[in-house]
Amino acid sequence: MNGFPALDLDPFDEGFLADPYLQHPQLRDAGPVVWLESIGCFAMARHAEVQAALKDWQTYVSGRGVGLADFSREEPFRPPSLLLEVDPPLHDRTRGLMNKVTSLAGLRAGMPLWRDKASALVARLLEGGHIDAVADLGEAYPLSVFPDLIGLRDNGREHLIPYGTTVFNAFGPRNRILEEGIAAAGEAIAWVNESCQRQHLKPHGWGMQVYEAADRGDCTPAEAERLVRSFLSAGVDTTVNGLANLVLALAQNPDQWVLLRADPTLGKKAFEESLRWGGVIQTFFRTTSRSVDIAGGMIPKGSKVLLFLAAANRDPRRWDNPDAFDIARNTSGHVGFGFGIHQCLGQMVARLEAEAVLDALVAQVAEIRPSALPTFRLNNTLRALAHVPVQLIAAGGECGKAARFPTRSAERRFGLHPQQAAQFGIIIAVKQHKTDPRHGCAAVFPTVIGAHLHHDIARRKGSFAFFHHQRQFAFDHDPEIDRFGPVHKGVLPVLLWRHGIF
Numbered sequence: 001m002n003g004f005p006a007l008d009l010d011p012f013d014e015g016f017l018a019d020p021y022l023q024h025p026q027l028r029d030a031g032p033v034v035w036l037e038s039i040g041c042f043a044m045a046r047h048a049e050v051q052a053a054l055k056d057w058q059t060y061v062s063g064r065g066v067g068l069a070d071f072s073r074e075e076p077f078r079p080p081s082l083l084l085e086v087d088p089p090l091h092d093r094t095r096g097l098m099n100k101v102t103s104l105a106g107l108r109a110g111m112p113l114w115r116d117k118a119s120a121l122v123a124r125l126l127e128g129g130h131i132d133a134v135a136d137l138g139e140a141y142p143l144s145v146f147p148d149l150i151g152l153r154d155n156g157r158e159h160l161i162p163y164g165t166t167v168f169n170a171f172g173p174r175n176r177i178l179e180e181g182i183a184a185a186g187e188a189i190a191w192v193n194e195s196c197q198r199q200h201l202k203p204h205g206w207g208m209q210v211y212e213a214a215d216r217g218d219c220t221p222a223e224a225e226r227l228v229r230s231f232l233s234a235g236v237d238t239t240v241n242g243l244a245n246l247v248l249a250l251a252q253n254p255d256q257w258v259l260l261r262a263d264p265t266l267g268k269k270a271f272e273e274s275l276r277w278g279g280v281i282q283t284f285f286r287t288t289s290r291s292v293d294i295a296g297g298m299i300p301k302g303s304k305v306l307l308f309l310a311a312a313n314r315d316p317r318r319w320d321n322p323d324a325f326d327i328a329r330n331t332s333g334h335v336g337f338g339f340g341i342h343q344c345l346g347q348m349v350a351r352l353e354a355e356a357v358l359d360a361l362v363a364q365v366a367e368i369r370p371s372a373l374p375t376f377r378l379n380n381t382l383r384a385l386a387h388v389p390v391q392l393i394a395a396g397g398e399c400g401k402a403a404r405f406p407t408r409s410a411e412r413r414f415g416l417h418p419q420q421a422a423q424f425g426i427i428i429a430v431k432q433h434k435t436d437p438r439h440g441c442a443a444v445f446p447t448v449i450g451a452h453l454h455h456d457i458a459r460r461k462g463s464f465a466f467f468h469h470q471r472q473f474a475f476d477h478d479p480e481i482d483r484f485g486p487v488h489k490g491v492l493p494v495l496l497w498r499h500g501i502f
């Protein structure tokens with residue numbers, strides 16, 4: 001009909017959504033562009049075409065909605081987002097403003113607190129050991145940091161998750177999944193809309209900063225309200241599933257967990273790879289602003305095109321062994337955060353949340369054992385996890401002496417009351433190798449992680465303090481350290497070893 005292969009699969013059918021990865025090969029292999037009769041849309045599922053379409057915002061526009069509904073003909077589910085569902089020049093004005101509000105410097109300043117919260121959460125989870133990585137980590141962690149970042153009012157924050165679920169369902173058709181979601185989320189939608197108003201936002205948060213931009217004339221107050229809504233729409237469900245998916249990936253691939261614990265600097269790559277592998281956001285639509293000659297056919301002007309981001313991220317034309325979760329691979333070019341001018345505004349929030357959680361896990365957890373199969377929630381856009389039951393096995397095995405608790409130093413170095421530090425159980429992370437490379441024997445052999453920590457220790461030639469899973473160690477500067485030159489990862493294990501701590 002239009003020169004493209006036609007497929008009769010329905011990408012919003014409950015069978016399809018239950019395991020989209022089963023159908024991706026068929027979508028990719030049919031051709032660079034396919035026609036989906038079921039929804040009357042064109043679709044792309046190969047990496048090259050998906051990435052090119054995301055990049056070409058002039059041809060594949062967002063202003064008519066990035067869901068199935070065409071805003072030029074249908075009433076949007078909610079007033080359109082001023083970031084996601086608009087095109088330049090309006091997009092560039094709002095995005096520029098939001099880029100400033102979400103600056104990396106501000107985020108970095110908050111990292112010590114985010115790290116402490118992640119350490120405390122993981123320590124608490126280790127008390128029982130058996131957890132649901134969705135509720136107990138995926139939801140608990142973002143809810144403990146993100147609403148405060150925005151400066152959201154305290155009461156009702158639990159509404160954020162059902163609200164997000166509905167937003168993502170609304171990019172699909174008005175199927176049973178969406179209708180039931182809307183019915184369940186009525187109160188959540190009202191709460192979120194109200195929470196975006198200036199009088200409900202706390203000072204200093206990102207929400208209030210958007211209104212302050214409005215005060216400077218960068219946008220209108222009404223636009224500010226809508227922009228704050230974007231934080232709440234895009235910032236919660238995505239990171240909830242992103243973190244749960246990360247834990248799932250590591251639980252299902254224990255070799256990758258061992259690799260990560262042997263070299264915690266791989267944490268950043270591990271998170272990117274989890275996004276490529278897990279596909280939190282499966283799909284988005286664009287609409288063609290002109291007729292497009294492509295792949296031997298023609299997409300008429302004004303057509304909806306469904307982009308399978310998650311299928312592109314596992315396209316064997318682009319990735320070696322694409323279904324493998326491989327934290328050492330080069331993930332650059334993955335479209336898990338999108339690509340081009342609309343690429344995720346909050347990606348550094350997601351990365352820093354993941355970094356804090358991963359570092360806490362690496363420091364305190366020896367093993368993440370799946371205790372039952374994961375289950376998913378059907379969602380029209382998200383690969384949404386329902387439950388990820390795992391058992392966390394504490395890193396332990398320390399067998400040396402426990403020294404005096406370094407009270408003052410804990411306060412000074414970490415801004416913590418010692419009592420608090422003791423509760424956290426671990427501040428400085430140590431990890432274990434299976435074997436001691438020096439002695440060639442099986443032994444617990446810790447390495448200190450965290451660049452800030454190396455720096456701290458290198459500067460302070462005083463006592464060293466270690467807080468390891470509810471035990472604290474301290475010892476004085478060892479002249480032996482000088483033999484190694486600048487302190488690096490290999491030095492502290494030797495020190496700890498020499499002091500009989502491990």
Ligand code: 8QM
Pocket residue numbers: 081082083084167229230231233234238281
């Ligand atoms: C998805 O409301 C918004 O601006 C918005 C909602 C959802 C997203 C992005 C923006 C991509 C995470």
